[in-house]
Every structure is written in structure tokens, then in C-alpha cells.
Amino acid sequence: YNIPNRDICAGQSGGGAGSAADYRTWIAAFAGGIGNRPAVVLLEPDSLGDESCMTSGQIAERNALLNDAIAQFKAKAPNTWVYLDAGNPAWLSADTMARHLAAAGVAGAHGFSLNVSNYLTTGENVAYGNAVNAALKSAKGFTKPYVIDTSRNGNGSNGAWCNPAGRRIGTATTWGGGAEMLLWIKVPGESDGNCGVGAGSTAGQFLPEVAYKMIYGY
Numbered sequence: 001y002n003i004p005n006r007d008i009c010a011g012q013s014g015g016g017a018g019s020a021a022d023y024r025t026w027i028a029a030f031a032g033g034i035g036n037r038p039a040v041v042l043l044e045p046d047s048l049g050d051e052s053c054m055t056s057g058q059i060a061e062r063n064a065l066l067n068d069a070i071a072q073f074k075a076k077a078p079n080t081w082v083y084l085d086a087g088n089p090a091w092l093s094a095d096t097m098a099r100h101l102a103a104a105g106v107a108g109a110h111g112f113s114l115n116v117s118n119y120l121t122t123g124e125n126v127a128y129g130n131a132v133n134a135a136l137k138s139a140k141g142f143t144k145p146y147v148i149d150t151s152r153n154g155n156g157s158n159g160a161w162c163n164p165a166g167r168r169i170g171t172a173t174t175w176g177g178g179a180e181m182l183l184w185i186k187v188p189g190e191s192d193g194n195c196g197v198g199a200g201s202t203a204g205q206f207l208p209e210v211a212y213k214m215i216y217g218y
Contacts, residue, residue, distance in 0.1 A: 049097070106144060112129075147183050169188050
């Protein structure tokens with residue numbers, strides 16, 4: 001989660017590497033640090049759903065960096081499963097997301113990830129993941145496995161993405177569940193930003209009260 005212009009449209013988690021060169025150096029070291037050990041990497045959440053306020057030049061740079069990152073893992077961390085993030089079903093159409101994934105190099109990744117830091121149900125994500133794969137198959141001739149973040153989707157979404165009230169933890173990490181894996185990627189209780197039930201916090205800050213409410217669905 002270090003892409004330049006990170007969270008450029010929403011702004012709650014702004015930051016990332018200061019330049020394309022800095023990112024290439026960082027991701028090469030990241031992959032090299034894993035080496036031959038097995039690992040699962042979710043590559044740059046939000047990066048492909050977050051293009052609405054970007055220039056064509058920024059989008060081209062981002063796609064080049066994601067393609068390079070996937071190549072770095074393949075070369076330096078061959079036992080790592082890299083999932084290129086594909087946003088969530090409420091963001092972009094499956095056809096559009098398939099085009100974004102293809103441009104960013106998903107053909108070279110193990111798969112793609114869905115619902116990271118969001119609240120949409122597992123069923124909604126399975127339907128979306130299958131639709132993305134259908135679009136990839138039609139346009140590019142391949143499909144990919146996908147994983148779903150279920151850490152906060154136990155009550156589904158109320159349409160808000162930034163610390164909404166009344167959400168709940170979802171299915172614990174497991175194989176299958178409609179996807180290749182269901183994973184707890186976003187830590188329940190970790191703030192989305194200065195908003196909702198996390199008012200006064202910063203993105204990434206752990207809020208014990210919010211974690212408690214996630215357990216019981218308050």
C-alpha cells in the first residue's frame with residue numbers, strides 16, 4: 001500500500017512513495033525480502049478503482065508501476081501469490097474493472113482481490129468476481145482466482161465506506177467460500193479515516209471501541 005498518489009480521490013489515506021523511482025526501489029526490496037518463502041501479497045488496494053480524478057499520465061504511470069511490481073515478485077519471490085486489487089462491486093462495472101486489471105498486468109499475477117476495506121457481502125463479491133472473470137475470458141482469453149476481504153462484511157454494506165455504524169465482522173479466513181480464499185485483510189477496528197464512528201481518528205488508527213462494535217454489530 002505504497003503506490004504514488006495513494007488514495008488520490010478520497011484522500012483519507014493519502015501518501016505513498018514520493019515518485020515512481022522510489023516505488024520501484026521499494027517494491028523490489030519488498031519482493032527481495034520475501035525471497036523464496038511462500039507468501040500472499042495483496043497488491044495496492046484501491047489502486048484500480050481510484051482513477052476517476054487522475055490524469056491519463058497518472059493512470060499510465062500507475063499501470064506501469066503495477067506491471068513492474070508483478071514482474072518483481074515473479075523474479076524475486078517466485079513462491080508468492082500476488083493478488084492485484086480489483087476494488088469492490090459498488091465501484092466499477094465488471095467490464096471496466098476487467099479492463100483496468102488487464103492494463104495493470106493481472107495476466108502475470110496469481111489473481112485479484114475484492115472488498116478490501118469495504119463491507120459488501122461475500123455473495124455480492126462472488127457474483128462480481130465471476131463477472132470480472134467472464135469479462136477477462138471474453139476479452140483476453142483467461143480467468144484468475146480471486147480472494148475476498150470478509151473482515152468487516154458480516155452485516156453487509158449500508159452504502160457508506162468510511163467507518164459506517166452497524167457493521168460486523170464476517171467469515172473467518174478460510175479456503176473457498178465462493179472464492180479461492182476468504183481473508184481478513186483490513187483489521188476490524190482499524191479506522192478508515194476521520195469519519196463515521198471513527199470521527200477524530202486517522203486512517204489506520206486502531207480504535208478498540210470500533211473493534212468491539214464490529215464484534216457485536218453495533
